[in-house]
Amino acid sequence: MKAQTDISISVINQAKNGDSVACGQLYHHFSKSMFSICMRMAGDRALAEDILHDAFITVFKNLPQLKQPEAVAGWIRRIVVNECIRQTSKQIKMYEWNSEAADIEDEKDTDWYKNISLARIHEAIKELPDGCRQVFVLYTMEGLTHKNISEAIGVSEGTSKSQYHRAKTLLKENIINYLKVANG
Template sequence: MKPQTEISVTIINQAQSGDPAARGQLYHHFSKGMFSICMRMAGERALAEDILHDAFITIFKHLPQLKQPEAVAGWMRRIVVNECIRQTSKKIKIEEWNSEIIDIEENVEDDFYKNISLAQIHEAIKELPDGCRQVFVLYTMEGLTHKNIADAMGVSEGTSKSQYHRARSLLKENIMNFLKVANG
């Protein structure tokens, strides 16, 4: 049997009306993916769980206002990302970087990761400094622009760009070190 990839509009409509069973189905259907976003952004399980909890409270509170039930996944994703930014910005302070001082490698080899597993890449992402990790996740995985990231995090667009490039450089360094150790 093929797994269901989309949730029915009927269930969404029932959840919008406050049906607890439909809301449970909605949570069950989306919570794992939304938790992955929280983990990537928060970097620690306890905080990610708190963020997910608060995000779903917001989702269920505002669900009746959703005009296009078929857009529920993207709508929920935006709420989760915004909640991640809101809660982690309390503890993460991103330094303003002077991009003239930082050596930003524009030609970083894009294939340095090909000999490493996806799980190892995710571990390397979790090891990034908090500000770098958040910008990296928002830009590469959530598709936000540096302007959107800067606005959401209260930093300059240049800082977002430099944090992203710093994250790429640190990821490459960490993965290359791992490969050196693994290959003896």
């Protein structure tokens, strides 16, 4: 199945041929959603802006090689995620954290977050330690497996799992504490 996009194929083809107006339209169309990915991964606005900038340089440099213009959304997303991994991995230190606990899912308490706004959840994600945030975003929002994450960021699969488990634990604690304060 090919990724759907509502930007016209002709604009994509014009951008592939170096048309600067079409490149601008492509950037305008995708930059907001791609910036959201950068913010989730970086947790810092300035770094996210740098990542987005570098990712779009890569997009425009490699655009002539895009074989399926209708798949441009997924193609750009992959470039952005890879650039996020590349730039944030330089700054993030991963620590093994109770790898046995990472394989245990707490199934009895899965609805704790359902009355929390997405904005609050996103804020809590931004507050996670860098390594936890990176793995959490790649796993939950980008759909990578722990094996793919471990290969992409150069850690063991167990470290990826434990960072994900730690992220979930910290998110839950953060949001529960927020609710306690908000509800007096």
